[in-house]
Amino acid sequence: MNDRAVPGAGELEFLSQLARATSRRKFLEWSGVTLAVAVVGCGDDDNGMTGPGAVSAADSTATVPATVAGGSAVTITVQAKDAGGRNLTSGGAAVAATVTGANSAGPISAVDNGDGTYTLTYTPANTGSDAVAITLNGTAISGSPFTVTVTSEAVSLGTGDAGVLNYAYALEQLEAAFYTQAVASLYTGATAEETRILTDIRDHEVIHRDFLKAALAAGAIPDLSVDFTSVDFTSRDSVLGTARTFEDLGVSAYNGAGQLLESADYLLLAGKIVSVEARHAAAIRDLLNPLSADFAGDDVVDAQGLDQSRLPANVLPLADPFITTPIDASGLPTA
Amino acid sequence: MKSPTVLGGLDPDLTAKVVSRREAMTRSGRLAGVLAIASLPAVFGVFARRAFAQGTLPAGIVDVLNFALTLEYLEDEFYRTGLDADIAGDLDLGGTRAVFAQISKHETAHVALLQSVLGADAVAKPTFDFTAGGTFGDVFTNPGTFITLAQGFEDTGVRAYKGQAGNLIADNGVLTTALRIHSVEARHASAVRRLAQSPAEKGWITLASNTVAALDPVYAGEELTTQGSVDLTQFGSAEAASEAFDEPLSREDVEAIAGMFIVS
Numbered sequence: 001m002n003d004r005a006v007p008g009a010g011e012l013e014f015l016s017q018l019a020r021a022t023s024r025r026k027f028l029e030w031s032g033v034t035l036a037v038a039v040v041g042c043g044d045d046d047n048g049m050t051g052p053g054a055v056s057a058a059d060s061t062a063t064v065p066a067t068v069a070g071g072s073a074v075t076i077t078v079q080a081k082d083a084g085g086r087n088l089t090s091g092g093a094a095v096a097a098t099v100t101g102a103n104s105a106g107p108i109s110a111v112d113n114g115d116g117t118y119t120l121t122y123t124p125a126n127t128g129s130d131a132v133a134i135t136l137n138g139t140a141i142s143g144s145p146f147t148v149t150v151t152s153e154a155v156s157l158g159t160g161d162a163g164v165l166n167y168a169y170a171l172e173q174l175e176a177a178f179y180t181q182a183v184a185s186l187y188t189g190a191t192a193e194e195t196r197i198l199t200d201i202r203d204h205e206v207i208h209r210d211f212l213k214a215a216l217a218a219g220a221i222p223d224l225s226v227d228f229t230s231v232d233f234t235s236r237d238s239v240l241g242t243a244r245t246f247e248d249l250g251v252s253a254y255n256g257a258g259q260l261l262e263s264a265d266y267l268l269l270a271g272k273i274v275s276v277e278a279r280h281a282a283a284i285r286d287l288l289n290p291l292s293a294d295f296a297g298d299d300v301v302d303a304q305g306l307d308q309s310r311l312p313a314n315v316l317p318l319a320d321p322f323i324t325t326p327i328d329a330s331g332l333p334t335a
Numbered sequence: 336m337k338s339p340t341v342l343g344g345l346d347p348d349l350t351a352k353v354v355s356r357r358e359a360m361t362r363s364g365r366l367a368g369v370l371a372i373a374s375l376p377a378v379f380g381v382f383a384r385r386a387f388a389q390g391t392l393p394a395g396i397v398d399v400l401n402f403a404l405t406l407e408y409l410e411d412e413f414y415r416t417g418l419d420a421d422i423a424g425d426l427d428l429g430g431t432r433a434v435f436a437q438i439s440k441h442e443t444a445h446v447a448l449l450q451s452v453l454g455a456d457a458v459a460k461p462t463f464d465f466t467a468g469g470t471f472g473d474v475f476t477n478p479g480t481f482i483t484l485a486q487g488f489e490d491t492g493v494r495a496y497k498g499q500a501g502n503l504i505a506d507n508g509v510l511t512t513a514l515r516i517h518s519v520e521a522r523h524a525s526a527v528r529r530l531a532q533s534p535a536e537k538g539w540i541t542l543a544s545n546t547v548a549a550l551d552p553v554y555a556g557e558e559l560t561t562q563g564s565v566d567l568t569q570f571g572s573a574e575a576a577s578e579a580f581d582e583p584l585s586r587e588d589v590e591a592i593a594g595m596f597i598v599s
Contacts, residue, residue, distance in 0.1 A: 196536045203575035204539070210570040211579075215563055255514045264501035267510075269562060271497045271517065272580040276539060278521035279528075279581075283538040286526060291430045293437035296522040305444030306515035307522070335507060 052116075053082040055093050057139035062120075064146040069153050070127050076120040078110060078134060078141065088116035095120070095136050102128025102150055124150040127225075127324050154326035155221045163332045164260045166221045167312055168270065169212035171253055174322055175246050176205040177226045182243070187236050194236075194287060201243070201280050208273055215269075224325040240288050245318075247281035248300055250274075252308035253315040260312075260333045278307070392456065396509055399499050401458045402586060403513070404449040406495055408460040409593055410488050411446045414439035416465065417485075420475040427478055431530050435485070438523045445516055452512075462598040470549050470595075482531045487550040489524035490540065491584070491592050494553075496520060498583035521581070539578040552592050556582045 059081040068074045078095050080088040091112040098106035103124040110118035124130060133145040157166040179202035186195060213220045232238035254274035261267045282295035300308050312329050320327075392400075418439055420426035428435060450457045465484065466472045474480045496517035503510040525538030542558040545551055560567050560576040567576035584592075 193534055193536055197538075200537060200539065200575065200578065203571045204579040207567050207570045207576055207579040211562055211565055211567060214565045251518050255511065255518055258500065258514045259507035259511050261504075264504050265563075267500050267504055268497070268583060271500050271514070272562070272582065274514070274518055275493050275497065275521035275524075275581040276579055278518040279525035279538040282522040282525035283529060286529060286535075286538075291433060293433050295434065295526040296437055296441065296519055301441060301519050301522075303444065304448045305441040305519055306448075306512065307518040309511055309515050 052086040052088050053084060055080050055088055055136065056083040057136040057141050059083055059085055060136050060141040061143065062134055062141060062146065064132060064143075064148060066147070067149040067151055068124065070124055070150050071152075073121050073123045074132075074148055076132065076134070076146075078118040078120065078136065080116045080118065080136060090114065090116060091118070093118070093136050094138070095134065097122070097132055097134045099124075099130050099132050101130040102126040103130050124148070126150065127152055127326075152225075152325050154328035155224065156328040156330075157221060157332055158219065159331040160333065161261055161263050161266050162216060162219045163329075164257050165212055165216055165266065166219070167257060167329065167332060168254065168273070169209065169216060169220060170224060170323070170327060171250055171315070171319065172205060172209040172212055173224050174226060174319055175250060176202070176209040178228060178231070178242065178246060178322075179205050181228060182233060182239050185233050187234050187239055189236065194240075197283050197287065198239075198243070201284075204276060204280070208276075222325075224323050224327075226322055227324045228322060230321065240284055243284045244281065244288060247277055247284055248308065249310075249315060249318055250277040251281055251300075252310040253312070255307060255309040256311045256315070259335065262333075392453070395502065396506060397453060397456045399502050400449055400453055400509070401456070402499065402589075403496065403516070404446065404453065404458060405461065406492055406589070406593060407442055407445040407449060409463060409596060410492060411439070411442040412460070412463055413465055413484070413488060414442055416475060417481050426475050426481060428481075429478070431478070431482070434526050434530065438485075438489075438527070441519055441523070445519075448512075448516075463596050464598045465596055467549065467595045479531075482527060483547055483550070486524065486527045486531055487547070487553045487592075489520055489527050491553050491589060492520040493517065493524050493581055494584035495586075495589040497581065498585055498589070500583075537578070540581065541574050542577045549595070550592075552588060555588070556584075 060079060061081065062076055062078045064076050065074060076097065080091075080093050080095075082088060091114040093112075095110035095112070095118040096107040097110070097120045098108070099122055103122070103126050105122045105124075108120055108122055110120045112118055120134070122132075127150050130148040130150060131145040132148055134141050135144070157163045157170065179198060183199050183202045186198070190198070228242075231242050251274060254270050254277060258267055258270055258274075261270065281300075285294045285297065286292075288294065296307075311334070312332050316327060316329055414435055417426055417428070418432070418435060421428040421432060421435075465474050471480050471484055474484055496513055500510065500513060500517070503513055528540075529535040529538050540554065540557045543551075543554040543556065545554045558577050559580065559582055560573050562580055567579065570576070571579070
């Protein structure tokens with residue numbers, strides 16, 4: 001700004017200072033007539049100061065949000081600069097971004113704002129870490145690639161009995177999604193027995209899920225995003241092993257949640273579901289090791305003949321690898 | 336939602352019940368502590384027994400637990416008798432023996448647990464007739480009959496515990512213990528039901544289907560396809576809807592079923 005003095009009389013000096021002190025655009029709006037004098041008086045000296053040189057990708061910068069909620073647009077502003085680090089004030093460069101990582105997009109062409117800035121947007125659906133590579137005229141800009149962490153706002157289960165039912169609804173969503181996928185692409189070689197059992201269980205879990213959603217009505221949590229990348233749906237062992245994990249977990253979760261409910265009506269409803277989950281668990285376990293003691297094995301039933309019981313704080317970490325939507329269970333009753 | 340919801344429509348007087356439960360929990364705080372002891376390994380049972388002998392269990396809970404104990408006595412003696420008959424060569428359990436041995440182990444443990452909790456309040460074991468006066472005369476010689484009765488007993492046990500859960504809601508410790516027995520009975524029920532089929536498939540109850548007339552009361556009401564005020568057939572078939580939810584039985588209905596096998 002000060003590398004060359006503004007020539008001329010006091011009026012131009014005044015105008016120049018005013019332009020610096022306020023915004024030039026506002027100044028334009030305020031006094032168009034006087035501006036004409038100023039612009040004319042400035043001649044080819046933009047802003048009344050030294051103009052920027054040729055655009056330099058390596059010196060251009062971008063403002064990138066470090067974190068963003070999934071489903072919301074990420075807005076990135078690129079500032080074109082010259083080799084001296086001075087902002088360009090006119091457009092014309094080709095700015096583009098390519099997103100890799102949790103989400104994939106691009107190349108995305110930027111909107112040229114015509115003032116040396118460019119605006120890029122993309123909307124990530126998946127949570128995780130994205131790498132956003134930005135180029136200007138084909139060359140990476142300073143700081144590229146940028147990292148954007150995509151989070152979701154945690155879904156709150158709520159409080160009281162409704163919170164406990166939402167907790168159950170979350171688990172049923174997980175189970176229903178798993179069996180829906182398992183049955184839709186059943187592993188090769190599944191026996192008629194295995195097909196029948198997996199299909200029945202899918203039907204039951206879908207009904208549990210939809211029932212709880214209907215029961216909770218407006219209080220129901222939204223649909224959760226699930227992640228079964230750790231499951232090999234082409235593998236019998238992987239599918240049945242995951243099913244066993246989910247069913248045993250579901251049984252222990254309902255057993256532990258009963259004491260959190262205040263309403264005897266809801267307790268009964270939970271009881272009606274948990275015994276079916278236990279039936280599932282036994283059937284899946286019997287598929288894995290037929291005619292053995294595993295259907296109610298010593299790994300899940302203790303020496304007093306008691307099945308497992310887990311509180312939400314001990315269940316959710318086990319479900320977490322399969323549910324990408326963050327869940328806030330802090331409102332649940334603890335006793 | 337066009338229909339009233341469970342949360343919105345079930346019980347306008349819920350608040351009063353909730354408050355009473357809170358009060359009950361406070362009042363039974365001492366009991367909860369005692370029951371925590373009961374849930375420790377069996378070696379500590381003697382301490383629990385002493386504690387309960389002091390009369391700290393509310394009469395209502397003693398009543399429910401004795402009802403459960405009677406059913407556990409029935410199951411325990413049934414399986415031990417069957418396993419003995421298998422060893423004696425009268426009842427050929429074949430490849431199913433491991434399943435029944437595991438169930439028997441659990442029923443024995445349930446009897447011991449309930450006895451230790453109830454202490455001096457525990458009811459005595461009745462005298463059983465598993466032929467039900469001759470209706471199931473070959474129960475300990477015909478594996479098919481043995482499996483049929485086992486399935487009936489397990490399904491009855493699941494429904495019985497479920498029906499009593501609400502009566503235990505005031506005590507978290509007792510309730511959770513009962514739920515943990517309840518799901519074990521359901522695992523048993525699934526395994527035995529699959530043994531009864533060829534080929535083995537469903538471990539769940541479809542509608543109120545049952546092929547043994549004497550056991551019809553065990554399945555009465557299981558065909559329900561509406562829960563709360565929600566019609567489940569909008570989410571799946573009637574068969575799946577009935578399978579997805581197990582129904583409770585009242586104490587009276589359970590006692591009528593068990594009564595067929597109790598001589599005195």
